[in-house]
Amino acid sequence: MEPVKDAIAKRAHVGTIGQYRALYAQSVEDPAGFWAKQAKRLDWFVDPLVVREEEEAEGTVDFSWFGGGKLNAAWNCVDRHVAERGDKTAIIWAKDEVGEYEHISYRRLKQEVCRVANVLRAHGVRKGDRVCIYLPMIPELAFTMLACARIGAIHSIVFAGFSAESLKDRIEDAGAKVLVTANEGLRGGKTIPLKATSDKAVDAVGDLVETMIVVRRTETEVPMKAGRDVWLHEEAARQRLSCPAEWMDAEDPLYILYTSGSTGKPKGVLHTTGGYLTYAAFTHELVFDVHEDDIYACVADIGWVTGHSYIIYGPLANGATTVMFESTPLYPDASRYWRLVDDLGVTIFYTAPTAIRAIERLGDEWVTKTSRKSLRILGTVGEPINPGVWQWYHDVVGNGKCAIVDTWWQTETGGIMISPLPGATPCKPGSATLPLPGIQPVLVDDEGNEVEGNDVRGNLCIKGSWPGQARTIWGDHARFVDVYFTRFPGYYLTGDACRRDEDGYYWITGRIDDVLNVSGHRLGTAEVESALVAHQAVAEAAVVGMPHDVKGTGIHAYCICTPAWEEKDRAEVIDVLKKQVREVIGAIATPDRLMVVPGLPKTRSGKIMRRILRKIAAAEYDDLGDITTLADPSVVEKIVDDHKAGK
Numbered sequence: 001m002e003p004v005k006d007a008i009a010k011r012a013h014v015g016t017i018g019q020y021r022a023l024y025a026q027s028v029e030d031p032a033g034f035w036a037k038q039a040k041r042l043d044w045f046v047d048p049l050v051v052r053e054e055e056e057a058e059g060t061v062d063f064s065w066f067g068g069g070k071l072n073a074a075w076n077c078v079d080r081h082v083a084e085r086g087d088k089t090a091i092i093w094a095k096d097e098v099g100e101y102e103h104i105s106y107r108r109l110k111q112e113v114c115r116v117a118n119v120l121r122a123h124g125v126r127k128g129d130r131v132c133i134y135l136p137m138i139p140e141l142a143f144t145m146l147a148c149a150r151i152g153a154i155h156s157i158v159f160a161g162f163s164a165e166s167l168k169d170r171i172e173d174a175g176a177k178v179l180v181t182a183n184e185g186l187r188g189g190k191t192i193p194l195k196a197t198s199d200k201a202v203d204a205v206g207d208l209v210e211t212m213i214v215v216r217r218t219e220t221e222v223p224m225k226a227g228r229d230v231w232l233h234e235e236a237a238r239q240r241l242s243c244p245a246e247w248m249d250a251e252d253p254l255y256i257l258y259t260s261g262s263t264g265k266p267k268g269v270l271h272t273t274g275g276y277l278t279y280a281a282f283t284h285e286l287v288f289d290v291h292e293d294d295i296y297a298c299v300a301d302i303g304w305v306t307g308h309s310y311i312i313y314g315p316l317a318n319g320a321t322t323v324m325f326e327s328t329p330l331y332p333d334a335s336r337y338w339r340l341v342d343d344l345g346v347t348i349f350y351t352a353p354t355a356i357r358a359i360e361r362l363g364d365e366w367v368t369k370t371s372r373k374s375l376r377i378l379g380t381v382g383e384p385i386n387p388g389v390w391q392w393y394h395d396v397v398g399n400g401k402c403a404i405v406d407t408w409w410q411t412e413t414g415g416i417m418i419s420p421l422p423g424a425t426p427c428k429p430g431s432a433t434l435p436l437p438g439i440q441p442v443l444v445d446d447e448g449n450e451v452e453g454n455d456v457r458g459n460l461c462i463k464g465s466w467p468g469q470a471r472t473i474w475g476d477h478a479r480f481v482d483v484y485f486t487r488f489p490g491y492y493l494t495g496d497a498c499r500r501d502e503d504g505y506y507w508i509t510g511r512i513d514d515v516l517n518v519s520g521h522r523l524g525t526a527e528v529e530s531a532l533v534a535h536q537a538v539a540e541a542a543v544v545g546m547p548h549d550v551k552g553t554g555i556h557a558y559c560i561c562t563p564a565w566e567e568k569d570r571a572e573v574i575d576v577l578k579k580q581v582r583e584v585i586g587a588i589a590t591p592d593r594l595m596v597v598p599g600l601p602k603t604r605s606g607k608i609m610r611r612i613l614r615k616i617a618a619a620e621y622d623d624l625g626d627i628t629t630l631a632d633p634s635v636v637e638k639i640v641d642d643h644k645a646g647k
């Protein structure tokens, strides 16, 4: 058990475990009172009349927060800070170019957001319209998302590493009539052709997208389609610096964010305004123990939920200084993060275990040659952190002086759910520790019974609602109910397996479904499989996870080739198929290992035995279990031999 550090506890918002326990008890005894108080963090145009409502009807699930309340998320993240701290830096943009930073004050942020809001309005965007944003980590991304919030448009941000096809699917599903992109992105010294990808995606959706607004990030010229494409800087120059903020209902949608599930296409998780923002602000302050003078850096990409909640909405709602990091952890070398910390005096740093592992393996000197003395709190998110990696983060990066917060949450939860509080919770490396106030995790057995007590395991579910909870899946409420509330009625199903140890600490042990966690990013095996079978070379494909030193989980694909492709050069086929996945989904989904196999292990009823494929992928050949019931056991022997031979 790693004790809480006195120096951190002394100035913390919650400074003892007793204080945490008292707060927790109060939050579950009187949730309405507790959350009503948290909602007061925000400026409301009209105060909410009720805290939480639930509609009861057979076969569906429906809840809402802060009914009757009216507010605007951009107002809360920007305008209200201008009077008090107008000159304070809201955003520090850390450019891809080493050592180059741009500071944007709250005052300037307001003007930029208003200008972009006026541009969107000039192109016909109104309350409730969807705007798709496909931008790299540049300030215009923050301006655009807040501009949407300001005028009540719903943003749908697509990570700039996704392919044209993924972008197209998301534009189509959300029905976005405006796409905001850049001529190019710049990352790790390499350019990313965002406009070209956007053109492909937009051309594929007919005339759905009326306007493409393009940010100029590099000097590269790109073709602009007359009547459809406009430059943001030219449009913005024509606009006023002020724009009225739309009065939004607490339950009006704020954004859609697509995430992978175990079946089908990615689903558009919908977050609303009042509850989400309350929860993002509350958790950001509590978990990162944020104070007025902090320099806070979450180095995720805004294309993921971590960036939404903990680069933009949480920090800005709290009037903090937040960093937008455009580059990568290893560019130009493994000191990049710590150079950023020293250059800016970062006090709170938030990243993913995969990045820490990638840096750790290159040796301590990349870290130790930097000072890092400004750091106070170090966070992780996205996947379980290996205890050894936790210790290294603590001892080497944090010099043994920083609090580590291992934060468990999901796109659907809107914000952090289980995490230590830096001034209060003694840590156990590898455990996300205890639930935040207001959050009631439960472990449920496969029959749907709550598993009581400690030293137990089960399916991690959440009892009751919390303000940051996703309200629906865009355009498919039935799927929302089905995925999260049907298997264990009465609970929200997280999809994670979990252990609660003898001290009541939570340990996430993996997914219970076919979702892979690759470098902290969620990918459905079904998505990768359908990308593979979409190629004429593939008759059938099965995808499983495999242990990977840096990514946590790597992608292992098994493909049966169509007759015309069976005789082709193996290495070539493998290359073609890896490229296929990259093109259909994006580079993050590229299989780490792809095998061409003569068949797949199937039961006599034709079901693929993934359990066996996972064992082979992990090189656990002696642990395959009973294979005699398979339709054709010889397939397994052949796959094992080929796997051993590295084919």
Ligand code: WTA
Residues within 6 Å of the ligand: 259, 304, 305, 306, 380, 381, 382, 383, 384, 385, 406, 407, 408, 409, 410, 411, 412, 432, 494, 495, 496, 508, 510, 511, 517, 520, 521, 522
């Ligand atoms: C996993 C990211 C262990 C988990 C915010 C979850 C974690 C999924 C942790 C959500 C953690 C996230 N420890 N596992 N601290 N944080 N996960 O939606 O499997 O991209 O269900 O949200 O990541 O991923 P998502």
